[in-house]
Amino acid sequence: MDTSVSTGTEGSVWGGGNQPLGASYGKLMMWFFIVSDALTFSGFLAAYGFSRFKFIETWPIADEVFTHVPFLHDGVDRPMYYVAFMTFILIMSSVTMVLAVDAGHNMKKSKVVLYMFLTIIGGAIFVGSQAWEWATFIKGDYGALETKGGRILQFVDASADNKRVAIGEFATTIASERVNHERQNGIWFYDGEALPSHSLVEVVAGFQATPNLLIRTEQINAEGEKTILNRAESLERIKGAVRVVEGANLIRNEYGSRLFADFFFFITGFHGFHVFSGVMINIIIFFNVLLGTYEKRGHYEMVEKVGLYWHFVDLVWVFVFTFFYLV
Amino acid sequence: MAHEHKLEIFRGLVKFKSNVQKIWGVLIFLTLVTAVEVWLGIAKPEFLAKEYFLGMKRLNWVFIILTLVKAYYITWDFMHMRDEKSSLRRAVVWTPIFLVVYLVAILLMEADYIYTVFKEGFLAWNF
Known part of the structure; x- marks a missing residue:
């Protein structure tokens, strides 16, 4: 059902017949949102870079801070292994998402259901891992x-x-x-x-x-x-x-520069919040697919739109991973 | 809404038969890049970790370039940017790139200046 009034001039250039970007309204708005959100995250990461360059000689070394893997308490340092695993999980859930979008294009409802489900599981594992990472960081290591x-x-x-x-x-x-x-x-x-x-x-x-x-x-x-x-x-x-x-809190931490923990909590927290809302949105769309909403609508563009958001969250993590854990 | 997908990556070097196949191919590539990043981060080879280029360790430049490569393939193949019109592509990609490069350049230069003030100015901080 159209949400706008028909004027009978839709076909002409000035009546809306011209589509310079060739994308539907919903997808375009999702792209707009992604651009503005990307700028927000860039602002955070740029602020992080600012503080880091300011204290370049005293900034904590990330591989010495993030050395833990769940269930292994033998005291062996495993720098970044777990973060790499988290990155892989998120990329993997991005893959199942794009497979869901692809299945949607081919109107295969059962496949969309399966891939959406796997995406939600991947997102949940990632959020859980991040919670564990926070807990370990807050608890501290050596004092x-x-x-x-x-x-x-x-x-x-x-x-x-x-x-x-x-x-x-x-x-x-x-x-x-x-x-x-x-x-x-x-x-x-x-x-x-x-x-x-x-x-x-x-x-x-x-x-x-x-x-x-x-x-x-x-x-x-x-x-x-x-x-x-x-x-x-x-x-x-x-x-x-x-x-x-x-351990660490917002005022001081045992790893070094106070700003290090502040930025860690703020940037990974803001990203984790995005993943969490992404999982919630995915769950809503998952149930809509189950109910056959998009089958009746005749297209799965909604899956494509949440897919864009989900990939964006993955994209942000790729940058957070680089600037927080690698560089 | 059946879409046409462009199935070539690496400027036509690798061609895939279907969209699904392309997705798995890109996953393998992204996993490979991440593995290389983690390996470099742990091994820290001397010629990368000790040498500087434009005020930053070469290793960090390698990480940033590999990150941009990953970002490109996520946007182009997972978000299907490859299949969008060039007008949409440019509007979405170049706007943030321009603004971010501008902001980062200014902030990092300013931070470097403050660093020298802390280091050489009459300011005690290490007590």
Whole structure:
């Protein structure tokens, strides 16, 4: 059914007969949306590039941050394997989507149903993986100290090829009263930060008592690796530490530059939100296909339109993957 | 709405018999490119990771180019840009490219300037 009033001049050039872009209204609007959304994401990534170039010598190295794979807890570093898997899942779901579009062109309803279903599964696996990735990132790995100037100090073991050491491994236990400041005890119901597993005093005492430990700073050296201080410098530097940092939040993180975690949460979060809404839209269209809506309409252009959106989400991830994990 | 699909990729070097076949072919290509990216990211070959080109490591340029290659095939074959009119193609592709290149160039130059201010100016940050 037409949504516009017929004037009888549709065939002529000025009556709408001319189609310079040769695409239907719906598809064109989806392209418009994609262009504007692409510009939004570009703005985020450009801001990320800005902050990164500003702190180019101290930015965290992504392969040292994202080293975990679900269900494997043997302490072996697996840099980026899981992100590569996530990328593959998303490209794969893009393939099933384009197969659904193709089946739609050929009016094969059962095939559209199958491929839409597989696309939804792929999207769900991706969103789940991203949630896991966030949880791992927030929980943290080794823990670190923060100095008065907001610098992050990490620890390595000089006797074991400068392997990273978690603060829990060397912190001494000093009997003291540490109480979480909860909302119910605060004035105007303000609560304090959650207490770290070890207090600053414990970590510093443990560090001073263990001679093979060294401090790793944020500074990247000419070799492209983080600078490791010698023992004397380390003992001097640790005096400036003011707090224990475990994991990541929007204010500070144990990986290094504060902006790193902020951009991670913001950009992957915004992308994850797109994937989530994509899955929701796919589910709606999936049920419409099941009900035979498009079979009755005579064409599956709606599948094509959500397909465009879904591919766009994949496209954005390709860029996020490069700029967050590879570069 | 049966569409005509252009079934050639790599400027006619590879021709596919059907659209479905082309989709799988492009998937294999994209997977290959991703595998190469991950391998380069882990191995970090010396001649790429240590040498600089236009203020950035050569390796990073390789990553950016491979990303644009992937983006091209996703847009052209999965989003069927290859089958659209050139007017639509140009409107959708060149508008963002122009704006993004402009924005990125300005922001990165500005960031590089701030970096030198932090490094050489009278500003203490490492304490």
